[in-house]
Amino acid sequence: MRFLKITKWELKNTLSSKKFITIIILQFGLLILMMSFFNMFIGSIESEDGISLSPSLSKFASIDVSDNNSFIITNLNKEVLDIRLVDYNNSLKRLRDGKTTAIIVSPENPREKIESFQTINIDLYINSEDPKQSVVLNEVNSTLEALSTSISDEWINSLIPPEKIVDPEVKEEKKGEFLPLQIIKKMMIAILLFLPLFLFGNMVVDSIVGEKERKTGEIIIAMPLSHSDIIMGKNLAIILIIALQTAIWIITLLIAGFNIKNPQLVYLIVLLTSVPIIGITSVIATYSKNYKEAEIGLSLVYIIMVGFLIIPALAYISTRSLSSNISPMTLVMRIFSGEAISGVDFIIPIFSILMVSLISFWTSIKLFKRDDMVFGPRPNLIRIIMDFLGIKKREFK
Amino acid sequence: MKLMVLSKKEAQDILTNKIYILLVFVQIFIIFGALGLGMVSSVVTDPGLLDKYGATSSLKVGISEDLKNTSIVNNLKDQNLNLVFFKDMEEADKQLGSQLVAVIRVSPPPEENILFQSDTSNPFYPAVSEKINSAVDKFKLEKKLKSAGISEDLIEKIENPIILNKITINNDNLSDLAMNTSYFVEIIYGFIVPFVLLLPFFLASNIVTDSIVGERERKTFEILLMAPVSSSMVIIGKILPIFSFAMIQGITWAILLDILGVPIYNLFILILIMILVGLAFIGFGILISMFVDSTKEANSAITLTLMFASFILFIPLFMKVPYFESILNFIPTVLMVKMASSPSFEPSSMIYLIPTFLLSTLIFGLTVRYFRHERAIRL
Missing domain, CATH: 3.40.1710.10 (abc type-2 transporter like domain)
Incomplete structure (x- = not known):
């Protein structure tokens, strides 16, 4: 439990920063803006017969x-x-x-x-x-x-x-919700719920790459803490901040009248999803030599992760395909829509969350344990993979 | 000369910044992706295009086998719907929502009342609904007229009381659109064009912030400020390369869109709007870098600023607020939509650019002022 000491330091530093508080307040302002736009948009498209997502420029x-x-x-x-x-x-x-x-x-x-x-x-x-x-x-x-x-x-x-005049009667019975309306209602809420998970990547990068750039990594490593304590402690602090932010956002959405069924379970799944995201961010931060490199990695990986979350969720809305359950966003969407979900439907996303979390944190700790990753010169990626696989470098006599 | 040296150094830094190069390529993927998505959604929602591309197999409608060869079935077939005949209509009900988009029931003659149940969550629902409604309207009208014993000639006249004659002019300069449909035009010009053209400036504000905060973190900012050049020259030297790269990208994307079948009109006016919006974006980037201490803070602040900017610039494109219509015209993206899609140029519309011009000048003025202030503190 020594890693809690690191978590405490990180939390204290972050929460006492006035700039961090300002950013949190601004993010909250953004949420309010997004909510009002969302309500206005829904109101505007629900009032029309033909619902579409096209822009509505007047006098176009x-x-x-x-x-x-x-x-x-x-x-x-x-x-x-x-x-x-x-x-x-x-x-x-x-x-x-x-x-x-x-x-x-x-x-x-x-x-x-x-x-x-x-x-x-x-x-x-x-x-x-x-x-x-x-x-x-x-x-x-x-x-x-x-x-x-x-x-x-x-x-x-x-x-x-x-x-x-013989005038046949015509009656239409509609079943289900309009697809564009579903996409907006469900996807917008899902995106708002998952957004905080992607707002703190820079903090992970700063807490790991920052130590390398500021040359303070040596001091931390010299402390009576294991490498895993350092990585777990730093990342736990970020996960706790995400937990706080997500809780505030869900409460705000509920107060604003958004229909989120089973909010506790929704909160739990969103929070669980943050663990592998922070784990992968941590791997990138541990591997990167500097901020720029970390940013390249983060941009690429976050695009892939956002795609992994959103594409199956969209596929689920349009096709109801069960394989779409692989994304935790699909699961969250189904929970807050009040759908009946069997235990089996939970297994795939929870299993993928657990596996990615374990692999990413294990990799991050393994990388951080290597002196050449922290102090340099950094070995190339193939060498690192070979070391992970236990293939030793051939030594010439 | 000193300005050129500073700009050259900045340009080299930008061109060796892998993240910037990567994001330039990401923009190309965004353009192709957005265009592809626009095309697919146009086809899915447009019954005419579904017919044109022979993609009607997904428009499955269940109907009783007893109605084969009746007038309603013939009308539905004329609409190119994929009719699935059922002996037992309960089986059709079961398949509604999974295999079928709609199920049609017709009561026995003489009433022949029609009940159609549809799955509105199906992506093809708008097209299927439009086709069924057309077939049903025709069926109703025919039934009304035949029951009264009206001649075929008069029936035809009553069915088509208005004839629209389309006359096209300026055929020599035919618009070279990838897809000449209402939905495609609205989504592409109404959102994608301004979004794609302004994307490089979103990146530029990020890069300029990185550049200044980076100098401060590397402790090279003071050395730069000590150089015998004025504050304005330092700012111009810093922003000139990234601004030029963003402009080159914006113009390239406009040409690329044109090649891909989205003709962009009034390019010079669009360039002027891009210059003004770009200056405001980059000015904001520099202002933010004056107030923050680290790259972490700069990144968070610029992300938030850009999100707010996105709201101001792009949300009005989706708004239907008649009271604010005249105000919305002053939003630069709204003007971009009108300029990019209009073959002619109305000089009077330039009045809508005045607030953008004033705001950009104000932001840029503030930037120079704060930069001087920062310089005074640091030296």
Whole structure:
């Protein structure tokens, strides 16, 4: 238990740092910002019929409308389209000059045509050079579809007596939640829960690489502590800080009204996941000669780790594949969504967490025990692997 | 001359920084990945594209075997849905959510009421739903008209009361888009283009912070400050190489996007926006390095600053707030979206760049001021 002494030192140093407290407060501010954006985004997409994750820039594409009778203009989507009521002749020049994406020309007397059962011809001039032409076309098609339905109904009602109209009833029963909504709701909460695990990598690097760069490694090693005490002590301090941060984040999410079922179990799994992440970070820090090298390693490994957590979780949302359970994020997502989870579903992620934790901490301690890793000159990677495998270097006599 | 010496040394440091080189390559992967993802999601959500690429086998819809050769089945077939016929509809219900995206039931004539159950969590649900609705609408209209004994000619007219004539102009300069669909255009121009073009400046602010804090940690900062050059020259010498590299990357990514089928218009205006945003980013990087003592603190502070910057720059692209519409236009990314996707240039839109210009100048002014202050303290 001597490693607890190191943990105590590290915690004392970190928690008494005003800058660390400032960073924690700023991170908290970030969480609040993300939560408000999340709520706003969910509100915005839930209010629409067609749910999508595409950007919602208002007035993204422009259309000039020549429509004296307000036949089309009132039905066009003003949120997406920048609509301008213009004279046909002036519009053509604007279209050729690329100042508008399209012009739509309504007939002179649409009402008369409807009343005399005449087909209505509408001209749409599109600038082929403008990449937003498909957006305009999509909006125009939707508008005209709605108008067509209303005209067809008007014609049918005037042609057929109501008692003769046979109108089949159509009913849709929906099962499950919209995929984009699921992705946002589940993934956003999962990302918020796992984010603290990746915010403290620099602290691990600083506590190990920093000792090498500041040349204080010798003093620590000379203390009556084993190498494993040093590594475990330093990393435990970071895990405890992550535990504190994650607890604050989960409590904040719950207070903000986020639906997280079984928060204690969610907290436990997130915290367990931090152990292998800190273990791998520790391996990189022990192996690296300096901060820059550690940063390269961390950037690469964190990209892979984020991918390992997120990709199976996304696959689970869309395919419900059981192999997706390999990621602890999938497990956490299923727990906070209130899904029934069997004991078997816990085995794969917990086993992978335990195995990666054991291997990473063992490797980190093994590396730290080597004087050449701490004081240099650092041996190459192949030599280290061969030493791990017990293959001795051939000595020439 | 002294400026050039300092810039050359900085440039060498950056070009030998493996993490920077690695992240330059990561950006290329991001561009290809984002474009690929945009294409795949466009195909999945667009019924027309699913038909075009023959990817309709996943659009499985269960229906009773008794309805074979009926008008509703023919309409559904016309929509290229993959119909799976069942003797026992309970079996179809069991497969809904796993094998089937939807199950359709039609009550016996004369009512022929339709019930369709669908699994909305399926990625193909939007396309399947659109296709089923089209088939059902057609079926309903046909049934209404046939029941009243209306002639075929009139039925056709009632079915299509509006005819849209598409006339394309400027066909010589046809937009060379990789995918001419609404979803693809919105996702690529509405988010990916500004994100990719500004990515190098996110990296640049990190590198400039590293460079100054690194000098301080190596105790070479004082030596640099003792050099007979003004504070402004030291700052320019420090930022010129990384700023130039970021600009080169931004312009290269714009050209790469153009080659990959995302034509970028108004490149010069985009470069101007990138210069202003880049100056603000790098200015922030230097300001942060003035206030911190170690690389650890600098990294944490810059990560947080960049996260806040991402919110300010990219969240407005996904916002639908009519009250703030006029304010949102002043966000540089919103202007980038409009410029990159418009073949023409409206000089009046440059008014929206004024706040960005003022903010960048302010940040940069503050940077120079604090740098002088730091220099005064250290020397």
